[in-house]
Amino acid sequence: xxxxxxxxxxxxxxxxxxxxxxxxxxxxxxxxxxxxxxxxxxxxxxxxxxxxxxxxxxxxxxxxxxxxxxxxxxxxxxxxxxxxxxxxxxxxxxxxxxxxxxxxxxxxxxxxxxxxxxxxxxxxxxxxxxxxxxxxxxxxxxxxxxxxxxxxxxxxxxxxxxxxxxxxxxxxxxxxxxxxxxxxxxxxxxxxxxxxxxxxxxxxxxxxxxxxxxxxxxxxxxxxxxxxxxxxxxxxxxxxxxxxxxxxxxxxxxxxxxxxxxxxxxxxxxxxxxxxxxxxxxxxxxxxxxxxxxxxxxxxxxxxxxxxxxxxxxxxxxxxxxxxxxxxxxxxxxxxxxxxxxxxxxxxxxxxxxxxxxxxxxxxxxxxx
Numbered sequence: 001x002x003x004x005x006x007x008x009x010x011x012x013x014x015x016x017x018x019x020x021x022x023x024x025x026x027x028x029x030x031x032x033x034x035x036x037x038x039x040x041x042x043x044x045x046x047x048x049x050x051x052x053x054x055x056x057x058x059x060x061x062x063x064x065x066x067x068x069x070x071x072x073x074x075x076x077x078x079x080x081x082x083x084x085x086x087x088x089x090x091x092x093x094x095x096x097x098x099x100x101x102x103x104x105x106x107x108x109x110x111x112x113x114x115x116x117x118x119x120x121x122x123x124x125x126x127x128x129x130x131x132x133x134x135x136x137x138x139x140x141x142x143x144x145x146x147x148x149x150x151x152x153x154x155x156x157x158x159x160x161x162x163x164x165x166x167x168x169x170x171x172x173x174x175x176x177x178x179x180x181x182x183x184x185x186x187x188x189x190x191x192x193x194x195x196x197x198x199x200x201x202x203x204x205x206x207x208x209x210x211x212x213x214x215x216x217x218x219x220x221x222x223x224x225x226x227x228x229x230x231x232x233x234x235x236x237x238x239x240x241x242x243x244x245x246x247x248x249x250x251x252x253x254x255x256x257x258x259x260x261x262x263x264x265x266x267x268x269x270x271x272x273x274x275x276x277x278x279x280x281x282x283x284x285x286x287x288x289x290x291x292x293x294x295x296x297x298x299x300x301x302x303x304x305x306x307x308x309x310x311x312x313x314x315x316x317x318x319x320x321x322x323x324x325x326x327x328x329x330x331x332x333x334x335x336x337x338x339x340x341x342x343x344x345x346x347x348x349x350x351x352x353x354x355x356x357x358x359x360x361x362x363x364x365x366x367x368x369x
Contacts, residue, residue: 047074051085
């Protein structure tokens with residue numbers, strides 16, 4: 001009897017072991033890899049250059065390093081950025097935008113038809129994008145805190161003036177069509193046209209890269225503005241953006257996490273926050289230099305309003321040609337003193353711009369210019 005019981009127990013144990021082995025060997029369903037965690041190839045070629053007073057880097061994936069073809073592709077993209085920069089850099093310090101940023105919070109500033117047309121288009125984009133597209137910005141202080149006054153000056157605007165001028169820029173910037181004038185109702189608000197043109201230059205370079213065959217990814221990384229845009233997942237509709245404090249991460253991630261205000265999480269954020277990847281379940285917006293990339297909750301980001309939807313080469317050339325030709329504008333001014341110089345053909349002495357070049361090892365938030 002004892003022997004029979006022992007035999008039964010052994011059989012039962014063997015059966016249980018067999019059952020356990022069978023269960024453990026059952027094929028498990030592997031969870032699908034999350035797209036935003038997908039890692040792409042890390043081999044890339046890059047070339048660096050300078051434009052707009054800042055350093056930019058162009059990276060391309062899917063090519064061999066140091067070949068004549070690779071260098072040609074990089075040089076074509078760099079030449080596109082420098083082409084736009086050459087059109088803008090020489091004139092911005094004397095342009096209407098500088099005058100607006102200096103005195104428009106004190107009094108209305110008359111603008112040229114070219115600049116008014118650009119600002120008018122920006123205003124339409126501002127309304128169309130549910131106030132996400134904005135040609136204005138607010139400088140950040142040394143401590144990285146936004147310096148925009150919390151109390152708006154909207155109440156100081158006379159009702160008659162408010163009715164005759166269109167609202168723009170969250171009640172801080174107004175356009176008047178007749179005559180063409182701009183007025184800022186917050187002394188810290190600035191028109192960020194130069195930042196938009198920098199974004200335009202980067203996007204133009206991306207279009208050059210998009211036409212190159214054989215690339216599996218590309219990015220333009222610039223210090224102090226947009227950061228990078230490319231095709232980390234080989235899908236042209238998806239943009240890859242990275243912060244200037246984390247250059248080189250474009251190949252490993254699709255899009256960073258949500259933004260703080262108009263900027264990505266900066267160096268002041270914790271490493272845990274900065275390391276987050278984009279969560280498609282969160283709604284988010286990224287804005288810098290007039291560029292808006294907006295995503296809807298639960299959907300992948302395939303919608304972008306970019307600077308080329310606001311202005312083209314013809315508008316840029318017309319505006320900057322007018323800005324540096326006193327026979328067309330009738331007005332020049334010294335951006336240091338703000339003094340107007342009427343009808344002069346003499347070139348002004350070199351004047352200071354509002355550029356701030358942030359070293360690549362700086363930990364401060366990038367300038368929005």
